[in-house]
Amino acid sequence: MTAASGGAALCLAVSVSSFAGGGPDIEAGASLAAKLCARCHAIGATGTSPHEAAPPFHTFAQKWPLENLEEALAEGIVVGHPAMPVFELSTDEIDDLIGYLGTLQ
């Protein structure tokens, strides 16, 4: 194996391991959303939110790229309003949640 291909293999290993389990688990994301977010946000592909100020999840990607949301969630989503609690999610949970959101748009 040449030095160059060794380097490429290493890169691949690192990027794969950051998505433990090989990508988002959409179902886990959906159940996280149901558990943590559904009492305020509409978490389905249609509908209005129980909390009138909370934007429905299916409108999120119109407002921001979902990658931005991933960053915001990783930092413990800072939305600057008292109605929404701060969540501490693991990176896996965030991947799952974003993966789920991606299916709604």
Ligand code: HEC
């Ligand atoms: C207790 C109610 C409540 C819960 C639970 C809740 N939210 Fe919210 N969320 C809100 C409200 C209210 C807003 C709108 C705030 C505003 O625009 O001032 C909001 C706004 C947001 C926004 C938009 C922020 C922005 O800058 O406009 C995102 C993204 C979001 N919520 C994600 C989530 C996620 C993901 C969860 C579950 C992990 C969640 N929320 C759970 C009440 C809630």
